[in-house]
Amino acid sequence: MNNTRFATAIHIMTLLAKSPDEWLSSDWIAGSININPVMVRKEIGILREAGLVESRKGKDGGCQLSRSAQAIFLSEIFSAVKTAELLGRKNQQPNPKCNIGKDINQRLNSLFNETDHIVSQFLGMKSLADFSAQFT
């Protein structure tokens, strides 16, 4: 997760939360984040698959929240864009002839999963409405 995907996703979602009745275009959103519109559309695609937004094609198309910002939690946004464990990757082939190497990845798995779970719980306490209420 050494990327900007969560930051981008939460930025998008905040913009949508602030304009609940409008269909925002990827170009407009990209202008706020200052990244490429295609990147925005890709991320919106992920958020749509996760059921968090819906989008409309064609002229006057754009993107909207699929439900109230009060009913969306940061954990859901995170979960949608999360691709790796927070504590990082494991080494691929630790030595099976070593007592540590043999089991290390299984133990790291537990530790890494517990960590992800804790963070998820934390983010689950914050709604998108809470987060976006911080902005004017």
Next chain:
Amino acid sequence: MNNTRFATAIHIMTLLAKSPDEWLSSDWIAGSININPVMVRKEIGILREAGLVESRKGKDGGCQLSRSAQAIFLSEIFSAVKTAELLGRKNQQPNPKCNIGKDINQRLNSLFNETDHIVSQFLGMKSLADFSAQFT
């Protein structure tokens, strides 16, 4: 943090914890993790700067814990190798003319810092002794 540094560091520290009276060589450690010895020495350098290990040069040189595994916490290992925030990076130049873009990074900072703190607390509950006790 989309790298193997924490996994590598904790592997090194577990090996050292399991042989508290020996000076393990980077070659031997590298053989257990199955990575390059130079990578091991680099990571040991970081752990040494953090005061977690000490090393000895020359023939019969190697590396040892600088104190008991009971007095070393996973949070310290994590903190030593951590270079970025867990939730990822922020976009570099969000639009200052946008009410969201103007403040987003400050808000993300809070959220990201809180998250790091929670994880750090969690890892602070686990000693290296606890972790390495899981291995035979």
Next chain:
DNA sequence: ACAAATGTAATAAATTATGTTACATTTATA
């Protein structure tokens, strides 16, 4: 018919992460 938008594939560029080579230096000991 046209304009303006999405969706997506393909490719390029930039940044990070990992691996490797080389070698100066340190230290035990034959």
Next chain:
DNA sequence: TATAAATGTAACATAATTTATTACATTTGT
């Protein structure tokens, strides 16, 4: 004191990931 075996580290190379860009088929309102 010469040798062997280790660390520390710089410099460079390779691999992998992340971000940006181009192109275009398709959708939809007017």
